[in-house]
Amino acid sequence: MPDSSNSDAIIKLRGISKSYWRETLEIPVLQGIDFDIPRGGYYALMGPSGSGKTTLLNLIAGIDRPTGGSLEVCGYELNDLDDDDLAGWRNAHVGFIFQNYNLVPVLTAFENVELPLLLSSLSRRERRARVEEVLALVNLEDRMLNYPRQLSGGQEQRVAIARAIVGDPDLLVADEPTGALDHQNAEEVLALMERLNTDLGKTILIVTHDPNAAHHARYQIHLDKGVFDKTVEVNR
Amino acid sequence: MKYLRFILKSLLRSKRRTLLILSTITLSVFLVTILQALLTTLDAVSNNPNSSNRIVVRHKSGLTQMLPMSYLAYLKQQPEVETATYMQWFGGQYKDPSNFFANFASDETTLFDVFREEFGTSGVTEEQIKDYIRDGSGCIVGKSLADKFGWKVGDVIPLQGTIFPVSPRLTVKVIFKGMKPSQENVLHFHYKLLEESVPRIKGRVGTFFLRVHNADQIPRLSARIDNHYANSSAETLSETENAFNLSFVKMLGNISTIIQGITAAVLVAILIVTAGTMSIAIRERTTEIAVLRALGFRTGLVLGLLLGEGMLLVGAGGVFGVGLAALAAGGIRKGVGTSVPFLEDFSLTPSTMLLCLGITFVVGLLSTFIPAYQATRRPITEGLRSIG
Numbered sequence: 001m002p003d004s005s006n007s008d009a010i011i012k013l014r015g016i017s018k019s020y021w022r023e024t025l026e027i028p029v030l031q032g033i034d035f036d037i038p039r040g041g042y043y044a045l046m047g048p049s050g051s052g053k054t055t056l057l058n059l060i061a062g063i064d065r066p067t068g069g070s071l072e073v074c075g076y077e078l079n080d081l082d083d084d085d086l087a088g089w090r091n092a093h094v095g096f097i098f099q100n101y102n103l104v105p106v107l108t109a110f111e112n113v114e115l116p117l118l119l120s121s122l123s124r125r126e127r128r129a130r131v132e133e134v135l136a137l138v139n140l141e142d143r144m145l146n147y148p149r150q151l152s153g154g155q156e157q158r159v160a161i162a163r164a165i166v167g168d169p170d171l172l173v174a175d176e177p178t179g180a181l182d183h184q185n186a187e188e189v190l191a192l193m194e195r196l197n198t199d200l201g202k203t204i205l206i207v208t209h210d211p212n213a214a215h216h217a218r219y220q221i222h223l224d225k226g227v228f229d230k231t232v233e234v235n236r
Numbered sequence: 237m238k239y240l241r242f243i244l245k246s247l248l249r250s251k252r253r254t255l256l257i258l259s260t261i262t263l264s265v266f267l268v269t270i271l272q273a274l275l276t277t278l279d280a281v282s283n284n285p286n287s288s289n290r291i292v293v294r295h296k297s298g299l300t301q302m303l304p305m306s307y308l309a310y311l312k313q314q315p316e317v318e319t320a321t322y323m324q325w326f327g328g329q330y331k332d333p334s335n336f337f338a339n340f341a342s343d344e345t346t347l348f349d350v351f352r353e354e355f356g357t358s359g360v361t362e363e364q365i366k367d368y369i370r371d372g373s374g375c376i377v378g379k380s381l382a383d384k385f386g387w388k389v390g391d392v393i394p395l396q397g398t399i400f401p402v403s404p405r406l407t408v409k410v411i412f413k414g415m416k417p418s419q420e421n422v423l424h425f426h427y428k429l430l431e432e433s434v435p436r437i438k439g440r441v442g443t444f445f446l447r448v449h450n451a452d453q454i455p456r457l458s459a460r461i462d463n464h465y466a467n468s469s470a471e472t473l474s475e476t477e478n479a480f481n482l483s484f485v486k487m488l489g490n491i492s493t494i495i496q497g498i499t500a501a502v503l504v505a506i507l508i509v510t511a512g513t514m515s516i517a518i519r520e521r522t523t524e525i526a527v528l529r530a531l532g533f534r535t536g537l538v539l540g541l542l543l544g545e546g547m548l549l550v551g552a553g554g555v556f557g558v559g560l561a562a563l564a565a566g567g568i569r570k571g572v573g574t575s576v577p578f579l580e581d582f583s584l585t586p587s588t589m590l591l592c593l594g595i596t597f598v599v600g601l602l603s604t605f606i607p608a609y610q611a612t613r614r615p616i617t618e619g620l621r622s623i624g
Contacts, residue, residue, distance in 0.1 A: 055617075063530050063616040084534045091532020098620070102527045106245040116531045118238055163531075 009036035009072075010170060010203050011060055016069035018055055018226075029055045030226045033069070039170070042197045042204045044217035044234075052226040053207045054175055060205060061173045062090050074170045091119050095164030095202075097174035097193075101156040103148040109135065109159045110144040116167045134162040138192060154185030161192060165202070172196065174206040178213045190216045243544045250517070257513045258553050261596070264506045265557025266564070269592040271495045271502075273565060273584045278491060280581060289451045290350065291458060292480040293444040296471035299325070302440035303470050311461065316453040317446050321346035324430060324442040328395030328404075330385065337381055339395060339423040341430035344369045350447045354419050360412045368409040372429055375406035378420025380580070382411045393423075402433040417569060418580035445477070503599055506550075510603035514546050518607045525611050526619025535612045542611065546604025547597065554596030558589050 016033040019026050030052045037043055045053040058064035059071060062078050071078045074093040081089055103112045110131055117127045135141050138158040148156055157177065164172055177193070178186035194216050196202045208214050215234055222229040247254060293311065295301035305322070312320050323342035329335065348355050348365055360376075368374045377387060387393065389408050396403045406425050414420040431438055448454060458474035465472045518525070528538055565584045572579050 058617050061530070063620075084536070087529065087532050087534045089532075090530065096527075096530050098527070102523060102620075104524055104527070106249050107242070111241070111245075115242075115528070118242075119532050119537075124238070 008038050010039040010041075010074055011035075011037040011205070012070070012072040013060075014070040016056070016059065016066050016071060018052070018059060018064070019067045028226055030059075030066075030223075033228050035221070035228060035231070037203065037205065039203055040197070040201050042194070042216070042218045043206070044214035044220045045205065045207045045223065046209075046214055046220050047223035047229070049209075050225075051223040053223050056223065057173055057175055057205060057207045061094050061096065061171075062086050088119075091116055091167060093170050095167065095169040095172045097157070097160055097164050097172065097177045097206075099176035099179040101148070101153075101160045101180070103156055103159055103163075105148050108145050108147055109140060109151065109155075109162075112148070112159055113144075113162045113166050115163060120167070130166060131162075134166045135159075137165075138162045152185070153181050154188055157181060157185070157189050158192065161189070161196075165196060165200070170203060172202050172204045174204065176208055176210075177206060178208070178210055186210075186213065239541060239544070243541060243548060246521075246541075247545050247548060253513065253517070254549065257510065258549060258556070260509055261506060261550055261553025262556040262560065264502050264509075265554050265592060265596050266560045267557075268499050268502050268595065269558050269561035269584065269588065270564065270568075271499050272588050272592055273561065273582065274579075275492060275495050276585055276588050277579065277582045288476065288478065289448050289454070290477040291446040291448060291454055291461075291474055292477050293446065293461060293472050293474045294442065294480075296462075296473040299442065301470070302437060302442055303444070303472065305439045305441055307465070307470075307472070308444060310464065311444055311446055314446075314457060314460070316448045316450070316457045318449050319346060319349050320444055320446045321350040322427065322441045322444045323347070323424070324427060324437075325399070326395070326397065326425075326430065327399045328397050330393065330395060335385070337421050337423065339425070341427040342424045344424075344426050347424060350445050354415055355412060360410050364410045371407060371409055372426050373405065373407055374409035375423055375425040376410040376412060377408055377423045379411055379413045380417055380420035381423065382408070387411070395423075400430065400434045400437070402430065404429055404433070416581045421580050503595065506596075507599050507603050510546070510550060510600065511606065514542075514604045515607040518542060518611045522611065522614065522619050523621070526614070526616045529612075529616050530620065539608055539612045542608035543601065543604050546608065547600050550596055550600025550603070551593075554593050554600075557596070558584075558592050561592075562589065 013033050013035055016030055017028065018030040019028045021027070033056065045057060047053045055064065059066050059078075060073055062073065062081075066079070074089070076089055076093075078086065078089070103109075104115070107115070113131045113135060114127055117130060120127075122130065132141065132144070135144050138161055140155060140158055140162065143151060143155060143159075146155075148159070151159065157180075161177075164174075172193070174193070178189055181189060190213055193204060193206075197204050204217070206213065206217065214220050218234055220232045220234060222232065293303070293307070295303050302324075308320060308322060311317060321343045323340045326339045326341050328339050330337070348360075368376055375393065377393075382388070387408050389411060391408045393406045393408060394403060395406060404425065406423075412420070427441065446457075448457060454476055458476075461474045462472050525538055525542075528541075529535065533541075562584045565582060568579065569582045572582075
């Protein structure tokens, strides 16, 4: 379970708060969040709408900045990184999986997966080998030349997962990864994520409303009105 | 280069839209290039390097007034003058008023000497010139003019006078090639023929052309000539041949301002159309841009990719537009050049093409930068619409 003194923690949050401003009105979304997540963990962030779970995920993934507190992820204090460094950090350490897949429609499955590698120093041949490897891992090696519109929702999400892991990140963050999928496709995606955690040792943090999706995690972190509520170990 | 495929695919996302904007840019750049080429062509009329050492002396009151032929002796006596000739605009028509071309009654003996650069490369032999000088009803015509009407050496050309009550029948003695097309769209015949046919102009002529040893001497010489004839019954106006030619261009009005005004309007139109299109195209991809940034693409790189896309689109339009204008230049020269003064030399110079391409790139950069910059400044979370 989350431990506020775990030295092997990949995520360390201390007094994290986040507010949004609507004109002069401050809207607090997160307040005083403290917890650690150990390397290799599989956690589900849960809570009612507006509880701040997506905001917290965004902060951990480095695509948003906290209003207060300390945020150490993958060995980096994110508050110390400027925008360009943070972009480089995300590319190296974080894989994103979105509810609506967010694939680039004009690129093939192969090209979508290759996107994060364009930022690396890998040669074209090395990129190709790496992309083919991860597409095989998500069982889409025969679909690599298909465009997103030619794929089913489940296949699109598997392409998105391949894109998330192609750079071999330490941390995978997923926002409602099964929210747009039917039950069967959702199960396939969840099974795949579980394999990434158990077989490849990826730390996974997902935001979900779906109890079934949350059940695949090992721990569930509950937020309520922007405040840490409880952590529950999943019994399987 | 590894991003080129991404840029190209993004550009072709909406093929119809891309084609429409490309067509708009191509057409606009074509128009701008043609206008700029027109400006360059008109500018060249008054910037002929061969004209720099020639002075035109005419009546101060205007071209319709004539000067005494006796002035020629004084003009030739000036130490700066190497040689001199004279000519009179005849303004004759060939069969139909629409067959417009320049025709002059000129001194057959000195014409070739004063305009030696123009005739020097014409391929005309001494024997042909002598033959022309010998035949009082002979004429010389430029090649493009001869080609236009199918004239050959020996043909008889009837000209109907519109200024002078005389209609000479001229025999083509020489067909010469000019240094540029405008120099070939002209006919000269003997001044004596005109003078003998129109008694009222006897001993008078419209313009003198002086060739000086050194172009630096022109201002002093011009002033001296005009001072000499000041307060006489026929005062003179002496100016360089380039300035003389420019006065004809000016008769078209302030053409430069008009052309630059139209060019500016077209450029603003491209700017607005491109900026509008790019703005829509970029706004449609708000989420995609946020995803790229989430994946680690730095803001500057995303901005560069969007700018690259816009520049490629505008650049392609620019190249197509300039290319089209280059193809059209020949057609304009052949189609309009023979009937519209100054357009015989219409051409697209490399500097005009580079200028138009440069302007196009600047417009492309300006029109793409603002929407692209705004898109990359938007918070990633806002782009993902993921505030939870």
